[in-house]
Amino acid sequence: MRCTAAVNLELAALTPLQGGLKELSDANFEKLKQSILRHGITFPFFVWQSDGNNYILDGTQRDRVLTRMAEEGYEIPPLSCALIQAKDRKEAAEKILLISSQYGKMTNNSLEDFLAENDLVLPELQDELELPSIDLEYFRDADFPAVSAEEQGRLDKKNPVTCPECGHEFVP
């Protein structure tokens, strides 16, 4: 555990609430697992306690991954959980959507600036990050070879046009 929160709960004591709200692809499962193996659990789970159950409002995907890891033989320590209040299941479900909302938008440029300011390199983190709004091609290495002049647009000539009727080629 790399964080502290209100309570520490065993993995087995947590109950998912959001059902199939979010998919977790195999690739992203692996990314999340790599992130946990590298960083540990660095953020508390958000849990709503009701009728003796500990419903997960935030941390469902980590719960899935940790459950599988436990089956694989990893020892999972008690998990730090922040307690979230909700008057009933409906409000708890609303809070899942609130947690899932992203109001700020990360762009290629803002991420590039952030990486530079903090001396981070995206390719080194790529195995454990999932950033849907980011075009990873943008962060490729600028390793471009020269090409021939023929690959350029001829600015001193108009492109010929081919007549669709007779196939005759002409310059307009």
Next chain:
Amino acid sequence: MSSSLKPALRIDWCSYDAAKYAVRHWHYSRSLPCSKTARLGVWENEKFIGVVVFAWGANRHLAGEYKLKMTECAELCRIALSEHITPVSKIVSIAVKMLKREMPGIRLLVSYADLNRGHLGKIYQASNWVFVGETGHEAGIMLNGKLTHRRTINSKYGTSDIDWLRKRIDSSARRYEGKPKFKYLLPLDDEISDRIRSLSKPYPNAPQAKESLRLDSIQERAV
């Protein structure tokens, strides 16, 4: 410029992808023009550091102003460089020579320096381009909170009529009057040089654009 060591400079033709990468990372416009382009990449010590892009101007009447055909006039439309050691004016000078050699039909180059970006055109002044004055002041239209070029709006909605935009797109849409752009010409033969000589004006200097001057930028280009 980031160092006093003289790098091994290479300027050569580059791919569309390389140019796109350069403008996305190192040019405020973040984009390449839609028209036909000729692209010269820049490498220092074998590392790709940017691009100089020539294109047919977005203004279809550009060549006609100087009694030239469309194929005789091109626009230097992007200089997108990351950290570099070689002076920009040297890079532009070599790029122009290479363009002239490869496309000898081009007789005049045009470029713009956008005061809205704090650009006076120092690069062009250092390379002896001819300053011919200012162009329009309209920087664009504030639409949905974003300053957008009128041409982009025209392309998307088929009109840039402010009343139409207010009615259908954004009730707070408004025209944005910006600073002018400075227009520079570079004749590539003696006849054109003679033809535009009378248009020449003294170079604008810093005090005219004091408020927005930002010479830390390595890119100079109007829309």
